[in-house]
Amino acid sequence: MVPVTTWTIQDVSRQSGLPEPTLRYYEEVGLLGPIHRDERSGHRRYADGDLDDAQVLACLRAMGIGIEDMRTYQANRSRGRAAAAEQRDIxxxxxxxxxxxxxxxxxxxxxxxxxxxxxxxxxxxxxxxxxxxxxxxxxxxxxxxxxxx
The missing domain is CATH 1.20.5 (Single alpha-helices involved in coiled-coils or other helix-helix interfaces)
Structure with missing residues (x-):
């Protein structure tokens, strides 16, 4: 099994530029995650894909894109070419x-x-x-x- 890199919320905040409260909020509203929790401490442990998602959200946020369009954009990322026109339109x-x-x-x-x-x-x-x-x-x-x- 390939080991999965995990990141703390501080790591993800530093690398994405999103403040920790924003990361928590994005998880709460379903833009990010669900984020795995360490079983012993309960602290969030972000996988590489979560970090990538946070970086995409940081870019969208910097452009002033609202939560609903972020939600659609994130959902469409996994759809690839089938969602290309909708992504372009956003x-x-x-x-x-x-x-x-x-x-x-x-x-x-x-x-x-x-x-x-x-x-x-x-x-x-x-x-x-x-x-x-x-x-x-x-x-x-x-x-x-x-x-x-």
Whole structure:
């Protein structure tokens, strides 16, 4: 029989980047495990596959993917090609959300840079640069206000 490597919750937390309470929660809601317990101590003992699952969940969590989509994604992993289209759709749906967030952040960045340019012009007493910054601010404000909705 091939020996199975086991990991403590601390090991899995360190290697996956997921906090220990999150690992316990993911086990509780069925995203991870069931995790084997040491018969004498009752401590969790994660197998290599559990560690792999935790690392996948850490990536999904970092992307902002919710619990239900994580659950579906995890269930589909073992289905392979039969679930490929569904896996793709989950990822593309979240990619679209990330693209929207990036666009919002670009508008916020534009606003911050224009405001900084305005204050720099004021600091240097440069009315021509200040007027140019005001014009740029006038252009960015409608885009910024759209991000509030």
């Amino acid at each position: 990822l593309l749906r979240h990619a679209a959300r990330v693209e929207e967030q990036i666009e919002t952040l670009r508008v916020h960045l534009d606003y911050l840079r224009v405001k900084a340019t305005l204050w720099q012009a004021r600091d240097h007493g440069d009315p021509v640069a200040e007027e140019a910054a005001r014009a740029a601010l006038h252009d960015v404000l409608p885009r910024l206000q759209e991000t509030f909705r």
